[in-house]
Amino acid sequence: MPVAILVGWQLWTAHAHSPKFPRLSTILVDFRKEWLFAQFGTHVVPSLERIGLGFAIGTAVGVLLGVPIGLSPLLRRLALPHIEYWRAMPPPALLPISVVLLRSIGNLQKVSFIAFFCLFPVLLNTIDAVRGLDPTLVDTARSFRVPWPQWIGRMVLPAALPQIVAGMRNSLALAVIMMVLSEYFAATNGVGYVLLISKNTFQLGPMWAAIVLIGLLGYLLNALFLLVERRVLAWHRGWRATVPQ
Amino acid sequence: MLEINDLGKTYGSGDKATHAIGNVAFHVEVGEFACVVGPSGCGKTTLLKCIAGLLKPSRGEVLLRGRPVTEPPEAMALVFQEYGRSLMPWTTVRNNVLLPLRHKKLSQSERTALVDEAVAAVDLTRFLDHYPWQLSGGMQQRVAIARALAYQPFLLLMDEPFASVDAQVRGDLEDLVLRVHEQFGITTLFVTHDIDESIYLADRVIVLAHAPTEVKEIVPVALPRPRDQIATKALPEFAELRTHVHRLIRHERREEEVAPAPIATTHSEPTHA
Amino acid sequence: MTSELADAPVAPEATPVWRAVQAHRLAAVALPVLSVAAALALWELLSRTNTISQRDLPAMSTSFRALWTMLQTGTFWSAFLDTVRGWALGLGIATALAVPLGIVLGSSEVAARAFRVPIEFLRPIPSAVLIPLLFLTLGTNLKSEVFLATFGAFWPLLVQTMYGVRDVDPLALDTGRAFGLGWLERLHRITLPSSVPYIATGIRISSTVSLILAFTAELFMGVPGLGQKVNFAQAYGLTDQLFALAIAMGFLGLAIHLAFAALEKRALRWHPSQRQGAA
Numbered sequence: 125m126p127v128a129i130l131v132g133w134q135l136w137t138a139h140a141h142s143p144k145f146p147r148l149s150t151i152l153v154d155f156r157k158e159w160l161f162a163q164f165g166t167h168v169v170p171s172l173e174r175i176g177l178g179f180a181i182g183t184a185v186g187v188l189l190g191v192p193i194g195l196s197p198l199l200r201r202l203a204l205p206h207i208e209y210w211r212a213m214p215p216p217a218l219l220p221i222s223v224v225l226l227r228s229i230g231n232l233q234k235v236s237f238i239a240f241f242c243l244f245p246v247l248l249n250t251i252d253a254v255r256g257l258d259p260t261l262v263d264t265a266r267s268f269r270v271p272w273p274q275w276i277g278r279m280v281l282p283a284a285l286p287q288i289v290a291g292m293r294n295s296l297a298l299a300v301i302m303m304v305l306s307e308y309f310a311a312t313n314g315v316g317y318v319l320l321i322s323k324n325t326f327q328l329g330p331m332w333a334a335i336v337l338i339g340l341l342g343y344l345l346n347a348l349f350l351l352v353e354r355r356v357l358a359w360h361r362g363w364r365a366t367v368p369q
Numbered sequence: 370m371l372e373i374n375d376l377g378k379t380y381g382s383g384d385k386a387t388h389a390i391g392n393v394a395f396h397v398e399v400g401e402f403a404c405v406v407g408p409s410g411c412g413k414t415t416l417l418k419c420i421a422g423l424l425k426p427s428r429g430e431v432l433l434r435g436r437p438v439t440e441p442p443e444a445m446a447l448v449f450q451e452y453g454r455s456l457m458p459w460t461t462v463r464n465n466v467l468l469p470l471r472h473k474k475l476s477q478s479e480r481t482a483l484v485d486e487a488v489a490a491v492d493l494t495r496f497l498d499h500y501p502w503q504l505s506g507g508m509q510q511r512v513a514i515a516r517a518l519a520y521q522p523f524l525l526l527m528d529e530p531f532a533s534v535d536a537q538v539r540g541d542l543e544d545l546v547l548r549v550h551e552q553f554g555i556t557t558l559f560v561t562h563d564i565d566e567s568i569y570l571a572d573r574v575i576v577l578a579h580a581p582t583e584v585k586e587i588v589p590v591a592l593p594r595p596r597d598q599i600a601t602k603a604l605p606e607f608a609e610l611r612t613h614v615h616r617l618i619r620h621e622r623r624e625e626e627v628a629p630a631p632i633a634t635t636h637s638e639p640t641h642a
Numbered sequence: 643m644t645s646e647l648a649d650a651p652v653a654p655e656a657t658p659v660w661r662a663v664q665a666h667r668l669a670a671v672a673l674p675v676l677s678v679a680a681a682l683a684l685w686e687l688l689s690r691t692n693t694i695s696q697r698d699l700p701a702m703s704t705s706f707r708a709l710w711t712m713l714q715t716g717t718f719w720s721a722f723l724d725t726v727r728g729w730a731l732g733l734g735i736a737t738a739l740a741v742p743l744g745i746v747l748g749s750s751e752v753a754a755r756a757f758r759v760p761i762e763f764l765r766p767i768p769s770a771v772l773i774p775l776l777f778l779t780l781g782t783n784l785k786s787e788v789f790l791a792t793f794g795a796f797w798p799l800l801v802q803t804m805y806g807v808r809d810v811d812p813l814a815l816d817t818g819r820a821f822g823l824g825w826l827e828r829l830h831r832i833t834l835p836s837s838v839p840y841i842a843t844g845i846r847i848s849s850t851v852s853l854i855l856a857f858t859a860e861l862f863m864g865v866p867g868l869g870q871k872v873n874f875a876q877a878y879g880l881t882d883q884l885f886a887l888a889i890a891m892g893f894l895g896l897a898i899h900l901a902f903a904a905l906e907k908r909a910l911r912w913h914p915s916q917r918q919g920a921a
Contacts, residue, residue: 129760198673201669201670201673201674201677202673202674202676202677203677204674204677205674205675205677205678206677206678206681208896208899208900209892209896210892211899212850212892212895212896212898212899212900213888213891213892213895213896214850214853214854214857214858214891214895215854216854216857216858216861216869217857217869217872217887217888217891217892218888219861220872220873220875220876220884221884221885221888223876224698224876224881224884225694225698225699227698258454260449260451260454260455261454261455261457263418263423263447263449263455264447264449264455266423266440266441267421267422267423267441267445267446267447268441268446268447268468268469268520269441269443269469269472270468270469270472271472274468274471274472278457278468278471279457279468282457282459282460283457283459285459297766297768300766300768301768301769301770304768304770304771305768305770305858308770308773308862309861309862316770319771319773319774320774322774323774323777323778326778328778331774331775334771335771335772335774335775338767338768338771339763339764339766339767339771342766342767342768343762343763343766343767345766346766359458359459359460359500360458360459362458362500362502362503363458363459363500363502366502366503367453367502
C-alpha cells in the first residue's frame with residue numbers, strides 16, 4: 125500500500141507538470157543534495173537541539189509540578205484555573221509575545237516556547253496518574269511507614285510512569301510542531317527557517333525537500349520514542365497481560 | 370500485646386450515619402494466633418484498618434504494647450487481600466520484599482539477609498528475580514507474606530489474604546502461615562470470612578456480629594498443634610467448633626435467637642441406636 | 643438501622659462534619675479565584691515596577707484595557723468571526739471525512755492493515771509544513787486556512803474513530819449476529835453507539851487542533867482573522883494589543899475546550915469507562 129501511494133505520487137506529479145509540485149524523483153534528488161549531508165549540521169542539528177531541550181525541560185517540569193499537584197487537593201484547586209487556561213491557549217498566539225518578552229529569536233526563545241507548551245500534556249497526565257493511584261498501594265506504603273522520598277521515588281513515579289509516558293508521546297509531537305512554527309516565524313537557522321526561505325525565494329525543490337525532511341523527522345522521532353517506550357514499559361505490558369479485564 | 374477497647378467507627382452524621390463498627394473490644398496475647406470471623410459486610414476490613422492505624426476510629430482506642438495506635442505503628446506489618454494491587458509490578462520480587470526495609474536502620478548485608486530468609490521461609494527463593502505478575506496468585510500472596518516477615522514486625526495483620534486465591538492453593542497457604550507462625554513466633558491477627566479456615570488456624574476465634582459490628586463471642590480453639598489439613602479437620606472437636614461458629618454467624622444473618630448450647634446438633638450422632 | 647441502635651449515641655462529629663463540608667465547598671470556589679487574582683496581581687507588579695520593562699511586558703491593567711477597547715471595535719469582531727468560521731469549517735469537514743473513513747477502516751481488518759503504514763507515516767507530520775505549500779497553491783485566503791485546519795484535525799479524529807470501532811465488544815456483535823441483524827444494522831445499533839465516547843474524545847482533541855491551525859494560517863499567511871491582527875500588532879510594535887489578543891485567544895481556546903470536554907463527558911457518562919489516551 126505505501127508503495128502504491130509513492131508510485132501514484134510519482135506518476136501524478138510527472139503527469140501534472142506543475143512547477144509547484146515537482147516530480148517525486150526530483151524531490152528525492154534535491155533531498156539527497158541538501159540534507160545528506162551538506163546542510164545537516166547548519167540546520168538539522170540546531171532544530172534537533174531545540175526539540176531535545178524543549179522536550180526535556182517541558183517534560184521534567186511537567187512531572188515536577190504534576191506530582192505535588194496530583195497529591196495535594198489544595199494545590200490542585202489553586203492550580204486548576206491556570207492549567208485549564210494555558211492548556212487551551214493556541215500556542216502560535218504566544219509566538220510574537222515570546223519574541224518580545226524574551227527579546228530574542230535564538231535558542232532561548234525557541235526552547236522556552238517549546239518547553240512551555242510541552243509541559244501541559246505531561247503535566248495533565250501526571251496529575252491524572254497520581255490522583256488515580258491505587259488505594260491499596262497507598263495503604264501498603266502507609267502500613268510499612270515508607271518515608272516520603274522513597275514513596276515518591278520508588279512507588280508514585282513508577283506507578284504513574286505509563287501515563288506519564290503517554291503524555292510524553294504527545295509532547296514530543298507537539299515539540300516538533302512548535303519547533304517548525306517558531307523557526308518559520310522568526311529564526312536565523314533551522315529546518316523551519318529553511319522552509320520559510322525556500323518558499324520566499326520560490327525554490328520549490330529545496331522547499332519540498334524541507335517538507336519531506338520535516339515529515340521524516342517527525343516520523344523518526346516518534347519511532348525512536350516508541351522504541352524507548354517498549355523497553356521502559358516492558359513490565360507494564362507484561363503486567364497488563366496477566367490482569368483479567 | 371494488642372488491646373482493643375470500645376472501638377467504634379461511624380461515617381457521616383445525623384440520620385445518614387453509617388455505623389461501620391459499633392463497639393468492638395478484645396485483646397490478643399503475645400505470640401497468639403487470633404482469627405476474626407464474621408459475615409460479609411460486617412466491617413471486618415474497617416476494623417482491621419482501624420487496628421492498623423490506617424483509619425482513625427470515631428470512638429475507643431487501640432493499644433499496641435501499651436501505646437495507643439494513631440498511625441501505622443513501626444512494630445506492625447499488614448498483608449492485604451488484593452495482592453496484585455499491593456505488590457509493585459514494576460520491580461522484582463526481591464525489591465518488593467526489600468522496599469519496607471530500606472528505611473530501617475540496617476546495613477545493606479543485613480537487609481539482604483532478611484530478604485533471603487523471608488523469601489526462603491515462603492519457598493520462593495527460585496523466584497527472587499522474577500516480576501510479581503509472572504507468578505501465580507498464591508505465589509504472589511506468598512511474596513506479600515515474605516515482605517511482611519522481612520519487616521520483622523511484632524504484630525502481623527492479615528486481611529482475608531486467601532480470599533482471592535483458589536481453593537486448592539488456599540490449604541497450602543494456610544499451612545505456610547502456620548509454619549511461619551511456628552518458626553518466627555509473631556503475634557498474628559487473621560481476618561477471614563471462611564469459618565473452617567478461622568478454626569483451623571487460630572488459638573482463639575473472635576466472632577463478630579453483624580452491623581453494628583460487635584464481638585459476639587470469643588471462642589477458644591483448643592485443637593492440638595501442629596495442625597494438619599486432614600487429621601485436624603477430622604477431629605470431632607473441629608466439627609463442634611465449626612458448628613458453633615456457624616450457628617453464631619447464621620443467627621446473625623437470619624436475626625433469630627441462637628441455640629443456647631452447641632450440643633443440640635442437627636448432624637447425625639456418631640453412635641446409632 | 644435495627645432497634646439495637648436506639649441507644650447508640652449519635653455520632654459526635656455531626657456538627658463539625660457539616661461545618662467541614664461547608665468549608666470544603668467554599669474553598670472549592672474561593673481558592674481558584676484567589677489563585678487567579680494573585681497571578682494577575684503578580685503580573686501587574688512585575689510590569690509596573692519595571693522588573694520586566696514595560697516595553698516588553700505591558701502591565702496587566704494596560705493589556706486588559708487594550709482588550710476592552712478592542713472588544714468595542716467592529717474590526718475585532720469581524721476578525722473573531724473569521725477565525726471562528728475557519729475553525730468551524732476545519733473541524734466540520736474533518737469530522738465529515740474522518741468519522742466515516744474511520745468507521746470503514748475500523749470495521750475492516752484488511753483495510754486497516756493496508757492503510758496502517760500510510761497513516762502512521764502521515765500522522766506525525768506537523769501540519770505546519772503545509773503552510774508554504776498552501777501559500778503558493780491555494781493562496782492567502784479562507785481556502786488555505788480551512789485546508790490546513792482540516793488536515794490537522796483529520797488525523798486524531800480518524801485514529802480515535804478507528805480505535806472506537808475496533809474496541810467494540812465482540813460478544814455484543816456476536817449477539818447481534820445471532821439475532822439475525824444485518825451488517826448495516828449491527829453497525830447502526832451496536833458499533834456506533836459503542837464508539838461514540840471515542841469519537842467524542844477525538845472531536846475534543848480535533849477542536850483544539852483546528853483552532854490552532856486556523857490561527858496559524860492567519861498568523862503566517864495573512865488570512866483574515868485574529869491571527870492576522872496579531873501579525874499586524876507585531877509588525878507595528880503594538881505590544882499591548884499583542885497581549886490583549888493573546889488573552890482573547892486564550893479565552894476562545896478555553897471556551898472551545900470546555901464546550902467539547904463537556905460534550906465528551908456526556909458521551910462518556912452512559913458508557914463504562916473505556917477511555918482511550920489522555921490529554
